Amino acid sequence: MSPEWMSDSPRPFSKVLVANRGEIAVRVIQASKEAGLSCVAVFSESDSSSLHVELADESVLLEGGTLEMTYLNGNAIIEAARSTGADAIHPGYGFLSERADFARAVESAGIRWIGPSAHAIETMGDKISARSLMIESGVPVIPGGQIPVEEGADHLGALASAAAKVGYPLLIKASAGGGGKGMRSVSVPKNLRGEFEAAAREASAAFGDGTVYIERLLNRARHVEIQVLCDSHGGAVHLNERDCSLQRRYQKVIEEAPSPAVTPGIREAMGVAAVTAARSVGYVGAGTVEFLLASNGEFYFLEMNTRIQVEHPVTEMTTGIDIVQKQFEVAAGLPLGISQQEVSQNGHSIEARVYAEDPSRGFLPSIGELVVWRPPSGPGIRVDSGVREGDSVTIEFDPMLAKLIVHAPDRQSAIRRLDNALSSFVVLGVRTNIDFLRNALTHDSFQSGSIDTDFLDSTDPSELRGPDPDRPTLVAVAASAQRLGMDRQHIAGTEAVDDHTGHQGDPFRTLGRTFP
Amino acid sequence: MEWSVPDEPERYKASLQEAEGTVSVTSLTRDGVEVHIHETSVEAEGRPGRAMVKVGRTTKLAHIARSGDTWWVHIDGRAHEVVFHEQGSRTSASEGSLKAPMPGTVLQVMAKEGQRVREGQHLMTLEAMKMEHKILAPKPGGITKVHFSEGDRVDMGSSLVEIGD
Numbered sequence: 001m002s003p004e005w006m007s008d009s010p011r012p013f014s015k016v017l018v019a020n021r022g023e024i025a026v027r028v029i030q031a032s033k034e035a036g037l038s039c040v041a042v043f044s045e046s047d048s049s050s051l052h053v054e055l056a057d058e059s060v061l062l063e064g065g066t067l068e069m070t071y072l073n074g075n076a077i078i079e080a081a082r083s084t085g086a087d088a089i090h091p092g093y094g095f096l097s098e099r100a101d102f103a104r105a106v107e108s109a110g111i112r113w114i115g116p117s118a119h120a121i122e123t124m125g126d127k128i129s130a131r132s133l134m135i136e137s138g139v140p141v142i143p144g145g146q147i148p149v150e151e152g153a154d155h156l157g158a159l160a161s162a163a164a165k166v167g168y169p170l171l172i173k174a175s176a177g178g179g180g181k182g183m184r185s186v187s188v189p190k191n192l193r194g195e196f197e198a199a200a201r202e203a204s205a206a207f208g209d210g211t212v213y214i215e216r217l218l219n220r221a222r223h224v225e226i227q228v229l230c231d232s233h234g235g236a237v238h239l240n241e242r243d244c245s246l247q248r249r250y251q252k253v254i255e256e257a258p259s260p261a262v263t264p265g266i267r268e269a270m271g272v273a274a275v276t277a278a279r280s281v282g283y284v285g286a287g288t289v290e291f292l293l294a295s296n297g298e299f300y301f302l303e304m305n306t307r308i309q310v311e312h313p314v315t316e317m318t319t320g321i322d323i324v325q326k327q328f329e330v331a332a333g334l335p336l337g338i339s340q341q342e343v344s345q346n347g348h349s350i351e352a353r354v355y356a357e358d359p360s361r362g363f364l365p366s367i368g369e370l371v372v373w374r375p376p377s378g379p380g381i382r383v384d385s386g387v388r389e390g391d392s393v394t395i396e397f398d399p400m401l402a403k404l405i406v407h408a409p410d411r412q413s414a415i416r417r418l419d420n421a422l423s424s425f426v427v428l429g430v431r432t433n434i435d436f437l438r439n440a441l442t443h444d445s446f447q448s449g450s451i452d453t454d455f456l457d458s459t460d461p462s463e464l465r466g467p468d469p470d471r472p473t474l475v476a477v478a479a480s481a482q483r484l485g486m487d488r489q490h491i492a493g494t495e496a497v498d499d500h501t502g503h504q505g506d507p508f509r510t511l512g513r514t515f516p
Numbered sequence: 517m518e519w520s521v522p523d524e525p526e527r528y529k530a531s532l533q534e535a536e537g538t539v540s541v542t543s544l545t546r547d548g549v550e551v552h553i554h555e556t557s558v559e560a561e562g563r564p565g566r567a568m569v570k571v572g573r574t575t576k577l578a579h580i581a582r583s584g585d586t587w588w589v590h591i592d593g594r595a596h597e598v599v600f601h602e603q604g605s606r607t608s609a610s611e612g613s614l615k616a617p618m619p620g621t622v623l624q625v626m627a628k629e630g631q632r633v634r635e636g637q638h639l640m641t642l643e644a645m646k647m648e649h650k651i652l653a654p655k656p657g658g659i660t661k662v663h664f665s666e667g668d669r670v671d672m673g674s675s676l677v678e679i680g681d
Binding site for chain 2: 435
């Protein structure tokens with residue numbers, strides 16, 4: 001039975017299948033429960049004891065050893081919805097969230113798709129068609145021009161002359177891209193060929209489509225995006241901006257709302273442009289229009305993400321609007337019920353993405369067991385996470401462990417709150433970027449709000465390194481902890497078997513002392 | 517037993533003293549030379565993974581855990597690793613061998629056996645997590661061995677390329 005709040009809905013539903021894993025699956029499952037909806041998780045073999053499975057009312061195993069057989073297997077997911085009687089599917093982000101054919105298959109199976117139409121996904125998903133549509137609709141796009149380059153064709157001559165026309169530095173982007181994959185910057189002509197080939201290879205591997213295009217690279221620009229919400233009755237509002245300028249190799253690291261670079265005038269103009277962009281494809285649901293904001297206040301359309309985004313919480317914290325709940329309402333055919341004037345902006349929110357990666361080794365993903373996992377808590381602190389203590393981190397999935405989001409009255413206090421929360425976020429057993437996040441957050445350029453999207457990639461790594469630890473003291477602590485047998489404590493209730501004697505417990509330790 | 521911290525060659529030894537559930541370090545050597553530190557003592561806090569650490573006159577809560585030979589210590593808001601070695605063991609016989617930082621697939625091999633390379637020279641490209649990672653020479657030298665060719669799968673820690681002087 002559908003929940004009470006859906007009683008006026010023309011298209012009610014009652015059971016949501018969440019076609020995702022990790023923190024976003026947990027977020028949507030919790031939102032479903034709060035909305036009075038039943039929820040179904042899907043999972044691969046290696047996720048059988050994951051948090052999202054534990055939290056769902058029901059779960060269905062997707063058999064197979066690859067992503068194509070599991071989280072990217074649209075047919076198996078639709079079958080899982082049928083077998084459990086789920087009448088709606090929420091795709092989260094990543095995986096199948098921006099696959100138009102999947103959206104279409106879900107709808108034709110008679111299941112509600114909690115997302116925009118296949119047409120909107122298709123149009124905005126192809127960067128070249130999106131760009132043409134924006135030009136038609138009067139939304140500003142990056143100067144230069146787009147030159148599609150088909151994989152496999154003899155393209156080097158065409159590429160070089162197109163590049164000369166666009167000018168250097170330029171950016172090579174995968175047409176089907178996102179998340180920094182298949183994206184390369186080229187500063188001088190001699191690097192064009194190598195970077196082009198790398199971009200095309202990455203694009204084919206990540207998206208199954210090696211088509212790339214080139215675009216003028218704007219220097220000293222910020223990444224500012226607008227969250228939009230549209231209903232099926234023609235209602236559309238924007239929920240202000242998020243600033244995601246702190247990026248590493250085009251992957252967002254820290255996001256905030258509001259942007260320190262956005263004036264009320266820019267906010268209004270960008271908001272209008274975002275709503276125009278959404279309306280131009282008949283968008284229904286939650287989406288994000290990304291812009292590059294140049295230092296002179298001019299902004300240009302980058303792309304539209306036709307799904308919920310990783311960084312949606314900073315908008316929720318500052319507007320008080322639950323975006324996942326709004327997705328449910330819109331999918332049920334209900335009107336938004338909020339006007340643009342009713343969208344408020346309260347305080348400042350910052351999100352830091354906690355990754356299992358090693359900043360001292362070029363940010364390579366790290367693996368291991370989360371032997372200790374103690375997220376921070378307190379007023380104005382929110383942790384969206386899909387893992388818990390004891391879970392294993394593998395390279396099978398995205399290395400993001402959690403999002404730490406803070407809310408405070410102003411930007412400076414939000415920075416202090418986030419830094420303090422990061423310092424009490426205890427993760428042992430797997431290397432993370434937590435220290436790096438603290439160092440970036442407290443860097444003068446971030447504090448003063450003056451960074452651009454090149455900041456992390458162009459800053460001397462030594463400026464983003466924390467204080468050198470006192471190594472002898474650490475050795476003293478570790479050696480003492482080993483002598484104390486601290487590694488044997490974690491087996492609750494029972495004493496571990498002693499490594500040397502094979503007996504339960506250590507007879508000397510029970511006497512409160514150990515002989516050397 | 518000996519101790520080290522990741523990426524640092526020094527080996528430490530600690531002399532420990534115990535009393536009433538507390539262990540303190542009375543003397544510490546680095547590569548055989550005594551180093552002076554503030555007296556440091558650790559007392560199990562009662563709950564797993566937590567300990568009270570006293571350095572000099574200040575006492576702080578630390579989170580401590582072990583995985584394999586690595587001890588993880590979270591103190592003063594930052595996590596650190598300390599590696600435990602059985603007496604006399606050596607880090608690795610092959611200094612200058614480049615290990616795969618993670619499992620993946622070899623995309624490109626630029627390094628050739630017998631070639632001289634400069635520090636930072638691009639030797640190999642690995643693909644993992646659908647991203648490309650460049651393997652760079654950690655020091656100048658001559659390539660003595662290239663263990664993989666394009667398309668090969670590599671496990672984490674596999675030696676990829678060896679560089680001699």
